[in-house]
Amino acid sequence: MSANDIILDIQDLYKDYQLPRKNIFGKPSYVHAVQGITIQLERGLIYGLVGESGCGKTTLAKMIAGVEMPTRGGIRFDAEHLIKCDTTGRQRENSRRVQLILQDAYAALPPKRTVEQILNEPLEIHGLGNAAERRKKIEATLETVQLPLSVLSRYHHELSAGVTQKINITRALLLDVELILADESISSLDPISRIEIMNLFLKLNAQHNLTIVFIAHDISTVQFLCDKVIVMYLGVCVEYADNPEIFVNSMHPYTQALMNAVPTLEKGLTGEPLYVLEGEVPSPTEMLPGCNFYSRCTHPARDEQCRTRKPALAEKRSGHLVNCFKV
Amino acid sequence: MNRILLEARRINVVRQEPGGAEKKLIDDLSFSLDRGQTLGIVGESGSGKSILVSAIMHILPRTCMLKSGKIFFEGEDLYQIPKDRLNTIRGFQIAMISDNPLEILDPICTVEKQVRETIMAHNPGLSKEAVIEKGLSIFKSLRMPDPEKMMHSYPYQLSGGMKQRVAIALALCGDVKLLIADDATRSLDVTVAAQIVEILRKMKQDNQLSLIWISNSLPVCSLLAERIMIMYRGKILEIGPKETILRSPRHFYTQKMLQVTPKSEGFDRDQKFRGFRVKAGAAAQRTEGGCEFAAICDHAGDRCSASTPELKQVGEGHHCRCHFV
Numbered sequence: 001m002s003a004n005d006i007i008l009d010i011q012d013l014y015k016d017y018q019l020p021r022k023n024i025f026g027k028p029s030y031v032h033a034v035q036g037i038t039i040q041l042e043r044g045l046i047y048g049l050v051g052e053s054g055c056g057k058t059t060l061a062k063m064i065a066g067v068e069m070p071t072r073g074g075i076r077f078d079a080e081h082l083i084k085c086d087t088t089g090r091q092r093e094n095s096r097r098v099q100l101i102l103q104d105a106y107a108a109l110p111p112k113r114t115v116e117q118i119l120n121e122p123l124e125i126h127g128l129g130n131a132a133e134r135r136k137k138i139e140a141t142l143e144t145v146q147l148p149l150s151v152l153s154r155y156h157h158e159l160s161a162g163v164t165q166k167i168n169i170t171r172a173l174l175l176d177v178e179l180i181l182a183d184e185s186i187s188s189l190d191p192i193s194r195i196e197i198m199n200l201f202l203k204l205n206a207q208h209n210l211t212i213v214f215i216a217h218d219i220s221t222v223q224f225l226c227d228k229v230i231v232m233y234l235g236v237c238v239e240y241a242d243n244p245e246i247f248v249n250s251m252h253p254y255t256q257a258l259m260n261a262v263p264t265l266e267k268g269l270t271g272e273p274l275y276v277l278e279g280e281v282p283s284p285t286e287m288l289p290g291c292n293f294y295s296r297c298t299h300p301a302r303d304e305q306c307r308t309r310k311p312a313l314a315e316k317r318s319g320h321l322v323n324c325f326k327v
Numbered sequence: 328m329n330r331i332l333l334e335a336r337r338i339n340v341v342r343q344e345p346g347g348a349e350k351k352l353i354d355d356l357s358f359s360l361d362r363g364q365t366l367g368i369v370g371e372s373g374s375g376k377s378i379l380v381s382a383i384m385h386i387l388p389r390t391c392m393l394k395s396g397k398i399f400f401e402g403e404d405l406y407q408i409p410k411d412r413l414n415t416i417r418g419f420q421i422a423m424i425s426d427n428p429l430e431i432l433d434p435i436c437t438v439e440k441q442v443r444e445t446i447m448a449h450n451p452g453l454s455k456e457a458v459i460e461k462g463l464s465i466f467k468s469l470r471m472p473d474p475e476k477m478m479h480s481y482p483y484q485l486s487g488g489m490k491q492r493v494a495i496a497l498a499l500c501g502d503v504k505l506l507i508a509d510d511a512t513r514s515l516d517v518t519v520a521a522q523i524v525e526i527l528r529k530m531k532q533d534n535q536l537s538l539i540w541i542s543n544s545l546p547v548c549s550l551l552a553e554r555i556m557i558m559y560r561g562k563i564l565e566i567g568p569k570e571t572i573l574r575s576p577r578h579f580y581t582q583k584m585l586q587v588t589p590k591s592e593g594f595d596r597d598q599k600f601r602g603f604r605v606k607a608g609a610a611a612q613r614t615e616g617g618c619e620f621a622a623i624c625d626h627a628g629d630r631c632s633a634s635t636p637e638l639k640q641v642g643e644g645h646h647c648r649c650h651f652v
Contacts, residue, residue, distance in 0.1 A: 052516035053487070190371035190543065192623070195587050217516060220588075261521035265573055265588055268549025273528065274521040279472065280486060 006079075007043035007179060007211050008064065012036055013073035015059050019285065031284045033059040035235035035292070036073075038313070041213070043178075046205050048226030048243070049215040050258070054281050055232040057215050061181040064213070065100040066091065077179070096126060099172040103184040105164035109156045115167055116152035122175055141173050145200055162193025169200065179211045180204075187218060198225055219262045223247055231255045234281055234292040237313055241320035251316060251327045253299045291324070301326040329402055332505055332537050333383070333421075334359040338396030340375070340382050340561075352378045352391065354561040360505070365531065365538040367552025367569070369545055369584070375561040376541050380509050383539075384417055400505070419449050419501030426510040428490035431497060432482040438493050439478035445500040465499050469526055488519035495526065506530075507539045512547060524550050545588050549573055554644070557581050560619040563638060567645030577647040579624050618650065626651065 015034040021027075034056040041047055049057045062068040064075060077094060102108055109118055116138070123134045142149060145166045156164050165185060172180055182201070186194040198221060204210040216222050222229060222243075229246045231239040231254065239252040250256050260275030267274065279296045282288065290307040291297070297306065305325055313323045340353035353375045360366050370376045381387045383398055385405055398405045400416060408416075424431060433441055442462040447453065453461070459478075466474035469492050482490055491511060498506055508527070512520035528551060530536050542548045548555055549569055556566040557580060565578040576582050617632040618624070624631065630650050638648045 052518060192371075192583070192587075219517065258517055261518045263520075263524075263544070263546040263550050265546050265549060265585070268546055269570065269573055273525055274550070276521050276525050277518040278522075280488070 005042050006040045007077065008039075008041040009076040009079075010037055010039045010041075010064075011074045011076075012038050013060070013063065013075065014071045015056070015063060015068065016071045029285050032235055032287055033284060034063070034070075035287065037237055039230065039237060039240065041211065043211050044205070044209045045227045046201065046212045046214060046225055048222035048229040049213055049232065050217070050219065050222055050229060051232035052217060052258075052281070054234065054284055056235040056284075057232050058183055060232070061100060061183050061213065061215055064179075065098055065181055066094055067100065092126070096122075096175040097178045099175070099177045099180055101165070101168050101172065101180060101182045101185045103188055105161050105168055105185075105188075106156055108168055109164065111155070111157060113155075114152065115154055115156065115159075118156070118167070119152070119171055119174060122171055126175060128175075137174060138170075141170050144173065144204075145170050146196075160193065162189050162196060165189065165193070165197055166200065169197075169204075173204070173208075177210070179213070181213045181215070183215045184217070185214075186221065187216065194221070201225060219247075219259065231258070234284060236292055236323060237321075238293065238323045239321065240313065241317075245317075245320055249317070249320070251320070251322045252293075252324050253297050254293050257296075299324075299326050330361050331359050331399075332362045332364075332401060333539075334397075334399040335379075335383070336397045336399070338382060338398060339394040340378055340387065340391055341394045342391045349394075352561050353382065355396075356561070356563055357396075358556060358563070358566065360537055360539065362504075363531075363535045363537055364554070365540055365552045367548035367555040368539065368541045368558060369543065369548045369555060370541075370558035371543050373560065374558040376558050377509055378561075379558075380423065380507050380539070380541070383507065384421060384423055385413060386417075418445075420503060421505045421507065422498035422501060422503040423507045423509065424491065424494045424498060424511045425508075426513040428487070428494040429482060431494045432490060434482050436481075437478070438480055438482070438485075441493075441497060442478070442500060445497050449501045462496075462500070465496050469496055469499075470522075471496075486519075487515050488522060491515065491519075491523055492526070495523075495530075499530075503536065505537045505539065507541070509541045510543065513542070520547075527551060545573070545584050557584075562619060562648060563646070564620065564649070565645075565647045566638075567642065567647075571642060571645050577641050577645075577652050578620075578649050579626055579651075580620055583625075618648075620649075 013034055014036055016030040016032050019029045019031060037060060051057045059068065063070050077098060119138050120134060123129065123137070128134065129137065139149060142151070147163065147166055147170070151159065151163065156167065186197050189197065201212055202225065205212060214222065214225055226243050228242050230237055231252065233254045239246060239250065239255045246255065247259060250259055257275060257277040261277060263274065277296060282295055290309050291311055294302065294307050311323050311325045313321045316322045316327060336357050338353055338356050339351065341349040342352055344350050358366070368376050378391065382393055387393065393406060400421060405413065443458050446458045446461055462478065463474050466477060471477050471492060477489070477493065485493065512523055515523065527538065531538060531551065538551060540548060540551045552569055554567065555569050555572040557564045557578065559580060565572065565576060565581050572581060576585065617634060618636055621627040621631040636648050636650045638646045639652060641647045641652050
């Protein structure tokens with residue numbers, strides 16, 4: 001695998017958010033949102049980033065997109081140091097090539113601009129082409145995402161959530177984006193719009209070699225869309241493997257609990273109970289001495305080592321990494 | 328004792344639009360729910376499922392009204408009985424949880440205060456100690472990890488799953504017969520949603536609770552429901568026993584929903600380029616007259632845009648609204 005194939009190289013990444021102090025003499029406390037992530041992502045693949053509230057996936061996405069700065073560690077985008085950009089030009093380039101699409105389709109767009117104005121704006125800011133060239137590019141991109149040209153004269157609040165999300169994607173594509181981070185981008189859409197957007201991502205990946213990091217808490221969409229899956233829990237990566245390996249042979253106790261808690265038609269028909277993972281996620285304000293999943297882990301071999309020492313992501317089967325002492 | 332707990336008969340709910348027009352939100356809808364049964368309602372946003380809940384609870388917004396039709400609870404017409412009587416049913420015998428527990432929890436009261444007020448409203452004679460004890464026993468039956476600590480918390484201090492459990496607890500304070508859960512697990516994480524689903528399943532078994540279990544997802548709906556009702560733009564498109572709806576649905580909408588639904592072995596990834604061809608931009612279109620679903624139906628014909636199909640019986644307890652059946 002040549003170096004060109006790695007689009008994102010994340011090394012030992014940490015992010016702490018400081019909480020407001022209780023009083024002026026109090027010690028500061030922190031939310032340890034990301035607690036050491038090391039991972040390389042290949043260009044042209046669709047990655048699934050899965051985990052529940054508080055696992056740090058959105059924080060990780062924001063750091064990759066350049067919206068947040070890491071506390072420690074580094075991110076290299078396409079072999080350049082993302083966080084060490086000290087020229088505005090370099091930052092602007094990266095913001096063009098790596099973009100974030102969020103859950104609330106409407107929130108990302110200004111309410112008093114038409115779609116045409118919204119789509120023109122990034123091209124103008126980056127100084128790409130003259131008015132005629134921009135118009136041509138906008139029309140071509142709208143065709144790629146299968147939106148009619150009539151949408152240009154509308155305001156986003158007149159449009160459905162699915163169409164608005166497509167406009168967000170259009171806006172990213174206009175800048176020849178190379179890596180899209182889609183943070184729960186389809187979870188609030190109706191099932192049919194969801195499928196439309198998923199099919200669009202597949203098309204963009206196949207035809208434009210677009211790398212996509214798809215963040216979702218809905219396992220089934222990740223199963224449909226993603227080539228590789230990263231599972232996160234309380235700021236760390238607990239498992240990383242190909243699709244379908246990660247679903248068929250999930251090894252980390254948390255991943256297994258997650259998979260068994262997902263509603264499916266079969267479970268609905270048989271009436272069998274869902275697997276219930278008891279308890280709650282520990283508070284991210286405390287850095288635990290050992291494995292972050294220790295308190296809820298029901299693995300039969302769980303022991304003192306798990307409680308007191310941190311496991312590391314290691315290859316347990318070919319291409320399948322697990323962060324656990326006992327598997 | 329009558330078997331039927333809740334009955335909606337030909338209800339029409341409309342909304343007054345500015346300019347005097349009326350928009351139909353629920354169109355000639357009828358269904359009934361037996362004691363101890365669970366009805367699942369599946370529909371996307373705009374299908375009218377939340378307005379239906381508001382209609383049953385008699386809490387329609389100012390702009391909306393029940394234009395015609397009747398809703399009976401244990402044989403009583405909810406829109407004809409006096410207000411005092413309605414207030415002993417609503418919130419006590421019929422209770423509701425939604426996808427946002429903060430609609431039910433008062434953010435400036437501790438959990439204890441809300442539980443206490445709810446229990447006392449239904450049991451005026453109870454002593455303070457008995458009220459607290461009843462509250463704690465309800466919490467324990469819902470497997471709350473630390474009931475005393477929960478009682479002293481404010482809603483903002485609780486996680487999403489915990490808030491939802493408190494909302495369920497408040498419903499149980501009033502000896503509820505019918506619990507309406509409007510997309511109750513949508514905003515919860517998968518593992519937390521599983522906890523809530525299993526709590527409700529146990530309540531169904533132990534307390535003979537009737538449930539209206541609403542979701543925009545068929546698998547979620549099928550977890551608890553014995554019968555499933557598919558709604559679209561204010562109408563029932565299909566209704567029937569769970570096994571029938573999941574194994575042999577007749578309506579194209581239901582069939583399409585099943586296609587895009589997770590099965591245990593996951594989606595067939597080879598289908599990804601052949602799959603699920605949906606008419607682009609179709610969801611944004613509107614139809615005038617004819618079948619509501621025709622605009623995005625793969626099989627729509629001339630008859631479909633000309634006249635609205637009736638809800639016809641197609642099997643044992645199974646009805647479908649489509650010209651093709």
